[in-house]
Amino acid sequence: ETGVTQSPTHLIKTRGQQVTLRCSSQSGHNTVSWYQQALGQGPQFIFQYYREEENGRGNFPPRFSGLQFPNYSSELNVNALELDDSALYLCASSLGLATDTQYFGPGTRLTVL
């Protein structure tokens, strides 16, 4: 196992609601990236946090936001949920920006009805 944990494992919401997903990075890892994986697709980069600051963002609207805490755990918040937000949300931790290897957590499966 990678040592990266995510909660909850599954979640069902309705359109217009808000959701918060959580990620605990591997011990010592100060960088967390979030990805969205729709059914039948590869993961797509949402954003990355490095030492509590956003360090890059993919092509996702502002209603996708995040935080990283001093212990390097992270949250992904999605407001005004849409049906197309239904996906597996993955977080990946890594040791700094100089390293290439990212270790993925088990993901949170979000269903929006």
Added chain:
Amino acid sequence: RKEVEQDPGPFNVPEGATVAFNCTYSNSASQSFFWYRQDCRKEPKLLMSVYSSGNEDGRFTAQLNRASQYISLLIRDSKLSDSATYLCVVMLKTGANNLFFGTGTRLTVIP
């Protein structure tokens, strides 16, 4: 145009067969290259990094051709446990270390 393109398959092969997956990437500034494996309803797991000199890990061999922007993965002597989706991944270091994933190639190894 997608950053990473790969044949979605599916590939159905008998045990013991050799199977090859290919992918292409569009951004010549891509700096790092990987193959990830993803089992059904699980997270992606790093299978191997890919280097221009080529690299091998047991039954798995990966190759990178920077001139053609082409990445390959060869699996020899396929096992039932190799059944999974194989994701071709490139990294662009443009501020964030952003991984770009292909859609994945589904492999089923048949007894």
